[in-house]
Amino acid sequence: MLVIENCRLTWPDFTADYSLAVEPGSLCAVIGPSGGGKTTLLHMIAGFEHPQSGKLSLNGRDLLPLEPAERPVAIVFQDHNLFPHLNAAENIALGLHPSLRLSSAERASVSEALSAVGLEGFDRRKPGEMSGGQRQRVALARALVSGRPLILLDEPFSSLDPDLRRSMVQLVDELRRKRPVTILMTIHTPEDVAGLADRMAFVANGRVQASGTPSEILHGSLAKKIAASLPES
Amino acid sequence: MRLKPPHPGNLVALAIVALVAGGFTALATVDGGKPALLSIGPYLARILAFSVIQAGLSTVLSLTLGIALALALARRRFPGRELVLAALSTTMVIPTVVAVFAVLAIYGRSGWLADALGLMGWSTGFNIFGYPGILIAHVFLNAPFVARITLDALHLVPAEHWRLAMVLGFTPGQIFRHLDWPVLRAEIPGVASLVFLMCFKSFAIVLALGGGPSRATLEVAIYEALKIDLDFGRAAWLALIQLVICLLLTGLLNWAFVRPPGTHTIRSLVRRPDARNPRLKAMDAAVLFIGALFILPLALSVLGGSQHILAVMDADLLQAFATSLAIAAIAGTLACLLALALGTAARRQRFALRSPRLAALYDFLPSTLLAVPPFALTAGLFLLVRRMADPATAGLILLPLINGLAALPFAYRYITPRLMVAEERYGRLAASLGVTGTAKLRIMDWPVLKRPMGAGFALAMALSFGDFGIIALFGGPELRTLPYLLYERLGSYRLDEAAAVGLFIVLIAFLLAHISSRLSHAGD
Numbered sequence: 162m163l164v165i166e167n168c169r170l171t172w173p174d175f176t177a178d179y180s181l182a183v184e185p186g187s188l189c190a191v192i193g194p195s196g197g198g199k200t201t202l203l204h205m206i207a208g209f210e211h212p213q214s215g216k217l218s219l220n221g222r223d224l225l226p227l228e229p230a231e232r233p234v235a236i237v238f239q240d241h242n243l244f245p246h247l248n249a250a251e252n253i254a255l256g257l258h259p260s261l262r263l264s265s266a267e268r269a270s271v272s273e274a275l276s277a278v279g280l281e282g283f284d285r286r287k288p289g290e291m292s293g294g295q296r297q298r299v300a301l302a303r304a305l306v307s308g309r310p311l312i313l314l315d316e317p318f319s320s321l322d323p324d325l326r327r328s329m330v331q332l333v334d335e336l337r338r339k340r341p342v343t344i345l346m347t348i349h350t351p352e353d354v355a356g357l358a359d360r361m362a363f364v365a366n367g368r369v370q371a372s373g374t375p376s377e378i379l380h381g382s383l384a385k386k387i388a389a390s391l392p393e394s
Numbered sequence: 395m396r397l398k399p400p401h402p403g404n405l406v407a408l409a410i411v412a413l414v415a416g417g418f419t420a421l422a423t424v425d426g427g428k429p430a431l432l433s434i435g436p437y438l439a440r441i442l443a444f445s446v447i448q449a450g451l452s453t454v455l456s457l458t459l460g461i462a463l464a465l466a467l468a469r470r471r472f473p474g475r476e477l478v479l480a481a482l483s484t485t486m487v488i489p490t491v492v493a494v495f496a497v498l499a500i501y502g503r504s505g506w507l508a509d510a511l512g513l514m515g516w517s518t519g520f521n522i523f524g525y526p527g528i529l530i531a532h533v534f535l536n537a538p539f540v541a542r543i544t545l546d547a548l549h550l551v552p553a554e555h556w557r558l559a560m561v562l563g564f565t566p567g568q569i570f571r572h573l574d575w576p577v578l579r580a581e582i583p584g585v586a587s588l589v590f591l592m593c594f595k596s597f598a599i600v601l602a603l604g605g606g607p608s609r610a611t612l613e614v615a616i617y618e619a620l621k622i623d624l625d626f627g628r629a630a631w632l633a634l635i636q637l638v639i640c641l642l643l644t645g646l647l648n649w650a651f652v653r654p655p656g657t658h659t660i661r662s663l664v665r666r667p668d669a670r671n672p673r674l675k676a677m678d679a680a681v682l683f684i685g686a687l688f689i690l691p692l693a694l695s696v697l698g699g700s701q702h703i704l705a706v707m708d709a710d711l712l713q714a715f716a717t718s719l720a721i722a723a724i725a726g727t728l729a730c731l732l733a734l735a736l737g738t739a740a741r742r743q744r745f746a747l748r749s750p751r752l753a754a755l756y757d758f759l760p761s762t763l764l765a766v767p768p769f770a771l772t773a774g775l776f777l778l779v780r781r782m783a784d785p786a787t788a789g790l791i792l793l794p795l796i797n798g799l800a801a802l803p804f805a806y807r808y809i810t811p812r813l814m815v816a817e818e819r820y821g822r823l824a825a826s827l828g829v830t831g832t833a834k835l836r837i838m839d840w841p842v843l844k845r846p847m848g849a850g851f852a853l854a855m856a857l858s859f860g861d862f863g864i865i866a867l868f869g870g871p872e873l874r875t876l877p878y879l880l881y882e883r884l885g886s887y888r889l890d891e892a893a894a895v896g897l898f899i900v901l902i903a904f905l906l907a908h909i910s911s912r913l914s915h916a917g918d
Contacts, residue, residue, distance in 0.1 A: 204557075207557070207561060208560070208561075209557055209560065209664075228560070228563075229557070229560035229561045229563075230560060230561060230562065230563025230564075231563075232561075234561065235561065236557070236558075236561055238554040238557070238558075240552075240554065241552035241553075241554035241555060242554065242558070244555065244572050244573075244576070245576065246572075246576045247572070255558075255562050255572075256562065259562050259563060259564050259565070259568045259572075260568065
């Protein structure tokens with residue numbers, strides 16, 4: 162279980178204070194207005210931001226003293242996920258060994274990850290030769306192949322068109338059902354994940370204002386609370 | 395049917411081509427003499443070999459020091475770093491004749507190094523003239539420039555790549571391989587060809603530090619043919635050869651110097667993960683120390699002129715200052731007006747006439763001027779006007795013209811992108827309202843153009859103010875600019891006065907470059 166307890170981060174013009182619990186193996190969608198602190202929450206879990214106080218643990222293991230590379234966390238960003246001079250297979254292989262020296266078993270798992278995201282035969286393609294959706298699939302494959310139990314998706318499909326976005330969310334859901342991974346995904350369009358996410362967390366003003374099932378957040382008892390927490394503008 | 399008047403940009407393009415062609419033709423056909431290429435064969439081979447070797451060595455050394463400095467500065471944060479970066483940005487406008495002074499003041503026979511060793515009873519026995527002086531001066535001018543350009547490119551690595559490097563646990567070697575090297579590999583051909591081009595065309599440094607006629611670049615050889623031997627035919631051949639080589643290099647430069655669009659938004663928040671590696675810390679400290687040891691004394695030697703600045707405040711200096719300022723102001727105005735005319739013509743081709751290939755021709759014209767040997771062009775134009783004007787008057791006409799043309803590529807790069815942006819944003823609106831011609835320029839373009847025009851004007855002035863090129867042909871008691879005055883002082887071994895004049899030039903050039911930089915970044 163991912164547990165975040167009163168993790169406080171302070172900047173001169175912004176203060177964030179997060180508390181959230183996510184069940185293992187679940188897909189939790191993080192929604193909220195732009196600038197509300199969704200990405201900061203993911204960056205804190207990944208180790209790019211360091212809270213001044215609070216607790217952060219995964220399955221009982223304290224994550225705060227760990228460097229980003231030591232944390233059991235993989236991440237996919239909205240853009241710039243792939244190194245342009247490496248081909249798809251090499252970009253995925255970085256998730257196993259940054260030296261790119263792979264055993265034959267590891268090479269097989271790279272091919273398997275490519276198949277899992279529907280990109281068989283794309284091993285030698287460079288990022289410049291792939292569409293935006295294909296590039297995000299490769300990034301997703303790298304996150305999967307790394308075998309880390311928590312995957313953070315930071316608005317990974319925002320730049321894709323609505324149909325492609327929905328099919329990518331579907332793919333994420335299929336993949337996590339086949340593997341023991343917990344997924345935390347920030348997203349601008351809650352309706353895309355409404356039927357798939359187990360939990361939804363609403364983040365605004367640097368806090369998790371509400372969390373619950375998608376129907377609770379979008380239509381139920383928490384909807385009014387969410388509306389009240391939004392800035393008046 | 396009424397004929398439409400030609401676009402001013404077309405007239406400007408034609409005028410530039412006619413000026414260059416006319417100048418070269420006048421030079422090649424003077425006195426009806428036909429230059430004999432074979433007769434200058436061995437001489438030409440020697441000069442070409444020297445030009446290529448010194449430019450090649452200067453490029454390798456400048457790139458080695460510049461890239462090492464850029465990597466060290468990318469990894470390190472220290473007090474005064476911003477000041478170092480600002481200083482690196484301004485090296486482009488350091489006049490070459492000031493670099494000559496700095497090299498002589500430190501490494502010359504009576505320089506600081508010889509004095510310091512002399513105090514300990516040692517003698518350097520080191521002759522600065524020839525390759526050592528030329529290479530030191532070229533590296534002093536170009537390594538900071540390479541460092542600044544490379545550092546800017548390294549900053550274009552998206553923040554996400556740094557975060558991925560952290561999550562994936564890249565070692566310093568893997569960071570270099572996957573993040574730094576792809577940037578350097580893309581950047582090196584363009585930077586190297588630019589530095590090679592500048593060193594290949596080097597004039598003042600080779601003239602002053604070459605140590606004799608056997609060590610001359612093509613530019614110096616053209617100057618000697620014109621000024622000393624009055625052999626116009628040889629000058630024309632040399633100019634033609636220089637033009638062809640430089641055009642090839644300029645073409646390579648245009649092809650190689652394409653930088654991919656980058657992400658600036660959150661880069662400053664990301665600290666490079668390799669910054670904590672102790673071996674890299676030691677290596678960066680050593681590189682910064684070596685860079686400082688090489689560059690600082692040369693810079694300080696110019697600052698040392700402050701003690702003598704009052705002593706040189708005479709009528710000669712004030713007259714030279716006024717002349718330099720007037721020439722620079724006219725050159726700056728000319729560069730901006732020509733750039734504006736060519737830029738609007740390029741815009742018309744791109745947007746109204748939908749002909750991007752023709753638009754690219756307008757873009758290419760200013761950069762080809764980098765390849766034109768200024769001495770040959772000036773001499774040719776002088777031959778055309780010599781019946782109407784004495785050398786000093788001709789110099790006063792030709793100096794701002796040639797300096798303006800030399801600054802045109804830089805002014806064009808400031809002005810044209812903004813013209814394109816204005817068209818993209820408001821072009822259709824202006825067309826629908828019937829706003830055209832000067833009204834369009836005043837209402838639509840001027841608000842977005844005034845700052846880049848100011849930046850281009852200030853940079854063109856800075857380049858012209860410190861230029862020691864054409865003035866070497868026309869300079870004398872009747873016509874003296876500040877760089878010429880500095881060269882005179884150096885020639886008569888009045889190093890203290892030379893330092894003061896050099897400081898004066900550098901301060902004004904830096905002030906103009908600073909204004910240019912502020913204006914070009916304002917409103918971004």
